[in-house]
Amino acid sequence: xxxxxxxxxxxxxxxxxxxxxxxxxxxxxxxxxxxxALSRGLASSRPAQLTExxxxxxxxxxxxxxxxxxxxxxxxxxxxxxxxLQYVGGKVVAHEGELQLDxxxxxxxxxxxxxxxxxxxxxxxxxxAYEYGAVVLSAFDHEAAVRLVEKGIRxxxxxxxxxxxxxxxxxxxxxxxxxxxxxxxxxxVAGAQPWMRMMSAQMQAQGGSRETAREIxxxxxxxxxxxxxSLAASRIAQLDSLDERDAIRRVLAAFRERxxxxxxSWREVAQVLYAARVRLDRAGSxxxxxxxxxALEQQTCDVTLGRESRIPRR
Amino acid sequence: MRKAADFVEVSHARPPDADAARDAASPEARPASSSAGxxxxxxxxxxxxxxxxxxxxxxxxxxxLLTAGAVFLGELSAAQEVKIIVDMGLxxxxxxxxxxxxxxxxxxxxxxxxRRTLYAIFSKPVGRGEFLLGKYLGLCLTLAVNVAVMxxxxxxxxxxxxxxxxxxxxRIWPAVALILMELMVVVAVAILFSSFSSPALSALxxxxxxxxxxxxxxxxxxxxxLGSSGARLFFGALYYLLPNLSHYAYITDxxxxxxxxxxxxxxxxxxxxxxxxxxLAAATLVFSxxxxx
Numbered sequence: 001x002x003x004x005x006x007x008x009x010x011x012x013x014x015x016x017x018x019x020x021x022x023x024x025x026x027x028x029x030x031x032x033x034x035x036x037a038l039s040r041g042l043a044s045s046r047p048a049q050l051t052e053x054x055x056x057x058x059x060x061x062x063x064x065x066x067x068x069x070x071x072x073x074x075x076x077x078x079x080x081x082x083x084x085l086q087y088v089g090g091k092v093v094a095h096e097g098e099l100q101l102d103x104x105x106x107x108x109x110x111x112x113x114x115x116x117x118x119x120x121x122x123x124x125x126x127x128x129a130y131e132y133g134a135v136v137l138s139a140f141d142h143e144a145a146v147r148l149v150e151k152g153i154r155x156x157x158x159x160x161x162x163x164x165x166x167x168x169x170x171x172x173x174x175x176x177x178x179x180x181x182x183x184x185x186x187x188x189v190a191g192a193q194p195w196m197r198m199m200s201a202q203m204q205a206q207g208g209s210r211e212t213a214r215e216i217x218x219x220x221x222x223x224x225x226x227x228x229x230s231l232a233a234s235r236i237a238q239l240d241s242l243d244e245r246d247a248i249r250r251v252l253a254a255f256r257e258r259x260x261x262x263x264x265s266w267r268e269v270a271q272v273l274y275a276a277r278v279r280l281d282r283a284g285s286x287x288x289x290x291x292x293x294x295a296l297e298q299q300t301c302d303v304t305l306g307r308e309s310r311i312p313r314r
Numbered sequence: 315m316r317k318a319a320d321f322v323e324v325s326h327a328r329p330p331d332a333d334a335a336r337d338a339a340s341p342e343a344r345p346a347s348s349s350a351g352x353x354x355x356x357x358x359x360x361x362x363x364x365x366x367x368x369x370x371x372x373x374x375x376x377x378x379l380l381t382a383g384a385v386f387l388g389e390l391s392a393a394q395e396v397k398i399i400v401d402m403g404l405x406x407x408x409x410x411x412x413x414x415x416x417x418x419x420x421x422x423x424x425x426x427x428x429r430r431t432l433y434a435i436f437s438k439p440v441g442r443g444e445f446l447l448g449k450y451l452g453l454c455l456t457l458a459v460n461v462a463v464m465x466x467x468x469x470x471x472x473x474x475x476x477x478x479x480x481x482x483x484x485r486i487w488p489a490v491a492l493i494l495m496e497l498m499v500v501v502a503v504a505i506l507f508s509s510f511s512s513p514a515l516s517a518l519x520x521x522x523x524x525x526x527x528x529x530x531x532x533x534x535x536x537x538x539x540l541g542s543s544g545a546r547l548f549f550g551a552l553y554y555l556l557p558n559l560s561h562y563a564y565i566t567d568x569x570x571x572x573x574x575x576x577x578x579x580x581x582x583x584x585x586x587x588x589x590x591x592x593x594l595a596a597a598t599l600v601f602s603x604x605x606x607x
Contacts (some may be wrong), residue, residue, distance in 0.1 A: 007424055067529065071560070071562075072405045072565070073566055074569050077566070081394065123566050125566070126397075128397075136607075187533075224393045
């Protein structure tokens with residue numbers, strides 16, 4: 001066979017291969033597209049089952065999960081942790097209305113305690129899980145929150161910060177003597193911050209005061225968890241706003257006493273408010289820590305949060 | 315001129331330990347006249363064979379896993395990305411390593427028998443114990459390279475996630491070394507089973523040994539709760555007989571920046587040497603009784 005004929009044959013074979021490859025690639029693409037479409041169709045045909053699954057109990061007990069993890073317990077703990085975050089996140093997204101991380105009781109988070117329990121049984125040193133439980137669980141399942149953090153203290157006796165979380169749980173419930181005892185105990189742990197002892201004294205003397213609350217939230221600002229820090233910042237802003245509203249109420253009461261009526265607008269008391277160190281906007285209206293003007297209630301001669309305010313109302 | 319693909323084909327067609335047989339036969343292989351030299355030659359060739367079989371390709375999958383983890387977990391984990399990267403990286407290191415140790419380990423001896431290269435090796439002055447030890451060390455070297463590269467990957471991922479210095483990048487290394495020790499025990503188990511059983515059964519039994527090795531603490535607790543002294547003795551003996559892999563389980567601690575105590579680390583290293591020696595000696599006993607004629 002001549003060289004020219006060999007070349008022609010070679011080209012024909014090469015072209016046939018290219019066509020075959022292109023066809024195979026097309027089959028792969030078309031197959032993937034159709035299987036994706038089928039999968040989507042099948043999934044959308046049973047949405048009810050999928051939403052119900054959110055509240056399914058974890059299949060295995062914490063101890064069984066630890067045994068079955070075969071040395072991968074850290075990874076399994078991370079999986080339960082991510083599942084807990086996704087569980088809460090999913091409920092928050094589905095919920096309509098204002099929510100604070102430390103009061104998620106409207107969401108009915110039945111599975112949060114079991115998920116955190118599993119995460120901390122698999123990895124008893126998972127401090128973030130204890131902190132999350134202390135902040136979130138304590139609003140609607142006090143006993144579970146206490147159980148979780150006490151378990152953390154037993155597993156990590158040298159972690160003084162866990163006592164701070166336990167003290168916070170008791171403080172939220174108004175159990176100031178118990179909170180003082182926990183803070184005092186935490187202050188005795190090697191390496192504990194000096195403010196732990198101060199907190200103990202403060203709980204003892206004025207557990208329910210705004211100063212104590214401010215101190216607690218200031219300490220929560222030291223958390224590694226951005227959501228906890230953001231909650232603390234929001235609660236501190238709420239405390240600031242409560243102080244501001246008290247100052248404004250005093251100004252309103254003084255005006256009413258002097259003039260025998262309520263001011264028509266904030267402008268009438270702007271100078272007195274300014275002297276009382278209340279922040280004002282350009283129109284002379286007092287503004288809350290988020291920069292939204294307070295509302296003046298003419299009928300009751302009182303101050304309330306503006307409708308646009310992002311300060312927690314509870 | 316031959317194409318590169320031809321060379322690949324040739325290298326695949328080569329029997330697994332043809333290099334070892336050639337090295338043992340060649341006059342240049344003088345260092346192999348000592349027992350240590352012969353073991354080193356077999357180990358070197360077992361390593362080469364593993365590389366040729368693309369065992370180290372699992373590193374690509376590992377890098378993809380780690381990169382995806384580093385990029386996406388920051389968003390999902392609520393400031394726990396460092397812990398999760400260490401957990402995920404070291405767990406993947408152990409998992410991939412166990413798969414390599416089991417599936418490559420059980421084939422080390424079997425492939426030589428199957429392809430009849432064993433006859434060429436044993437026609438030279440190579441002892442069966444030397445052969446098994448060489449194979450064991452070769453696979454351990456492969457796993458050491460694998461684990462070292464993966465450890466480096468985890469350290470780099472940590473530096474990337476923190477955007478600067480992260481002490482965990484160094485503190486994970488004792489745990490990485492313990493993972494390698496655990497894999498060395500698994501390889502020894504795989505070699506023991508493969509010295510008398512088929513690859514499929516050996517893989518199954520080695521995997522079972524890996525699972526039971528992580529249940530050993532429960533086995534001891536179970537033995538203590540039994541009423542009959544015979545049963546207690548049996549399960550107590552089983553506890554010491556089976557590999558106790560919980561000695562190497564420091565992944566979770568490493569994720570919290572904790573390193574094993576020097577005594578625990580040294581103890582685990584000694585346990586690896588002692589237990590592997592027992593398994594390899596048992597494998598040699600079984601293997602030396604096998605008739606390949």
